[in-house]
Amino acid sequence: MKKIVKVKDIIFDKNLFVNYLSGTVLDLLLCSYRGLPKGVNYMVIGDPGVGKTTIILDLMANIHRIQPNVRMLFVSAEMNEIDLAIYVQRYPKFGELDIMFVEAEFDSDAHALDDFEEALRMGWDIVAIDSFYELQGIVKEEENITLKKSESLLLSIIKKQNKAKNERGVHTSFLTIQQVTKSGAFIGSNRLKHMTTAMMELRLDNPKNIYSDRYVTFSKHRRGDVGVKLYYSLSQTGDVYFDxxxxxxxxxxxxxxxxxxxxxxxxxxxxxxxxxxxxxxx
The missing domain is CATH 1.20.5 (Single alpha-helices involved in coiled-coils or other helix-helix interfaces)
Structure with missing residues (x-):
């Protein structure tokens, strides 16, 4: 039988409730007490072309600028080195981030699941995944298992990192980009939804017009408000512009x-x- 406890009796390190700050107005959306909390799972979804990857990389780079000792890792399962190089040309600050490229290698003894788990075991403060569905698919193919089993294995690894089971003993926060259906609905099981601390949505005012105004909002948020909109633009070079x-x-x-x-x-x-x-x- 599991041990029964009272939350008031659980002892937490006070530093666990000190958030990561980006220095932008986005901090006000990320949490009611400003910034990205520790040990959370933020899912990022949105319409095609709204800039999900750009927003996440911009957030991480801004945190790095203010708090250079924060260890962050961007796991890219969709874009390769050349793709990311284009991003760095527009946003040079992205070049300072640690990136792990993941791709299926059926003719190699190395497996993405093992590499992912080994990398996370080092202990990172913030890990971004682009995208969960693509990483899940790679693990499925390499391990010859079902998508459900692949999801379960990845969520188990993420949960361990949330609870600081790594070499540095840090409660890792995850910023996970997830694909959506044509109607814009979230792709994933109920377990994946339940593990999500907050659902960040990047949307267009007019989904049929890629040039319409873009905004960030939360449809689920255990750390802040839902329904609040923050408009942004990707037209500038160097930084994402938040209105x-x-x-x-x-x-x-x-x-x-x-x-x-x-x-x-x-x-x-x-x-x-x-x-x-x-x-x-x-």
Whole structure:
């Protein structure tokens, strides 16, 4: 039987609740107390061409600039060295990140699953995976197992890293890009969804127009708010542009709407009490 405990009796290192900061307004979306938390699993999905890889690499590079001692690894199962070199030309800061390229090698004794587990055993503060579905497929083919079994093996490795079972004893945070269906729905099992701390969605205002405004939002968030939009642009070279002014204006508008809604509820309650008192008098 599993040991039964009270959360108040569990002792945590206070440093576990000190977040990683990127120095951009995106920090306000990542967590209610700002920044990327430790030991979490953030799934990143979105419409084709919205810049999922760019947003994640930009986040990691910004964290590296502010906190150079944070160890980060980008696991690329979709793009090769040449593909990433193009990214570095537009965003030179990406060149400072550690990258592990994963590809199926059926004529080699080396297996992606073993390489992935061995690399993570070293202990990384933040690991990004692009994409989980592609890595899952490579493991499936190399190990000659089902997709479900492949997913289970990868999630087991990720869970161990969340709980700091690595050489450095750090609670690894994962930023995992996942593919979606043509309708934009998340691809993955219920277990994968349940292990997800937050679901970051990158969307277009008009999904049929690749040139329409793009925004980041969360549809699931155990560390922050859902439904809040942060608009961004990839048109600049060097950094992703986040529209701070629009974000703060929207924030003020939401606050005002909440205040009005609260007042309306209070007036409704007062009216109901008054109406009930009049009815009682009759």
């Amino acid at each position: 701070e002014e629009r974000f703060y204006n929207d924030q003020k508008l939401r606050k005002l709407q909440n205040e009005v809604s609260t007042q309306l509820h209070e007036y409704a309650d007062k009216f109901n009490k008054l109406f009930n008192n009049i009815s009682d008098d009759k």
